[in-house]
Amino acid sequence: MIRAHDIVLLDKTALKNVELPEWVEETDQLFATVRRGMPIEADSVLVGLRGRERQQRFGFETTLNKVEEVIHPWELVTRNSFREAEVTEYSVYQQYREAQLLLKNHHWGVGGSLGFELATQRATIKPSSDLDLLLYANSAAELPMEIIKENLAFFEKLDTQIISQKGGFALKEFLSQPSKKILLKTNEGPKLTTEIW
Template sequence: MQVCAAPPFAADHVLSCDARWQAHDLLRLHRLPQFDGEPSWVRGAFERAPYAVVRRALAADGFVAIGLRGVERSQRYGTWVYLDDIETAVAPEALAHRAPLAGRNALPAFAALAALQRDAVGGDTAGVLAGFVWGPTGSTGFELATQAPTVTLSSDLDLLIRAPEKLSHDTAIQLLNQLQTIAQRAGIRVDAQLETPAGGVALAEWAAGKARAMARHARGPQLVTDPWAPAHVDA
């Protein structure tokens, strides 16, 4: 988030994340509390689409950390809401096979998503994401969940891939190459993030075979040698 509200709770009340919601889940909210110093675009954006995305940040009991998005790429705002304000939640994988609004499927991000969907529908065991639980995030996931036009001609396709078990570097390289092929055909970037026990790790970074990878967690980013190592399960 480029702008973030002050936490509505004391620092010594901060707990770990509520397991009922995970990073990148989209939450439909009953209401959005007023925040001191919030950007001017926040109210209009919430009226347009009363949704927020769960972000990686700690929260006190009864709260969840969220991110709000406006129309412009620069319009991002991080804050917290009460759990009672949540109406429904949509995980990225629930959007993996959802279709865009009529007339929007020609946009490159949706074209790339459609290529992944065709793999799955065809039952191809060699499909790009065969065997993985995955779903779109970012502007693509937001539009599919809210039905509010958000994707543009230049939008990337952001993906979340659940990876509770260790992914070998060879498998990561193969998966990355397959996704890059789809991206090139669509004329955009496909950015995939692995959801590991240590947090979110960029597929490209893990495939690169570096000594350590950046894992993004609610407690903050950390460099880890193995995102699946037992020492990082509750990191």
């Protein structure tokens, strides 16, 4: 199953009829990140390309038969950057190392620029990059709450999302108001709801 935050390797013919922005660079392999949303065609998926700058993002829809490989965020958590010596002092990479220790017995993943670098072996993170941490849980009981509470300052400074079968929501919001309506990101759009699991 393909879902938001997955990274996909696409057949380059996926771009055949797509009008691309000028910043999109020709590469040997075409990697894209899966986006939330409802594709127009049933056998399609929404994806996004990323450029060198943070604001360089381009979304489009492609058919599933153009997907050659799917890399899930949880498959990245034991990988090292291909340029580890260069990025080892970056705060995003140090936070990643800490998360590896804290969450080694739990279901988690890496999204954002670091996830893209770990998946594609392309230089994506910068000294200013943030760690996008994903915690997978289908009930509150599946969350590593003891670890989160013991390391609250660590988790609260990150962009930590909880991914359930219904969508994604912010850990910070869940911690501050677990029984109230929370902004849930779904394929149908954002919803304020208590039905997050």
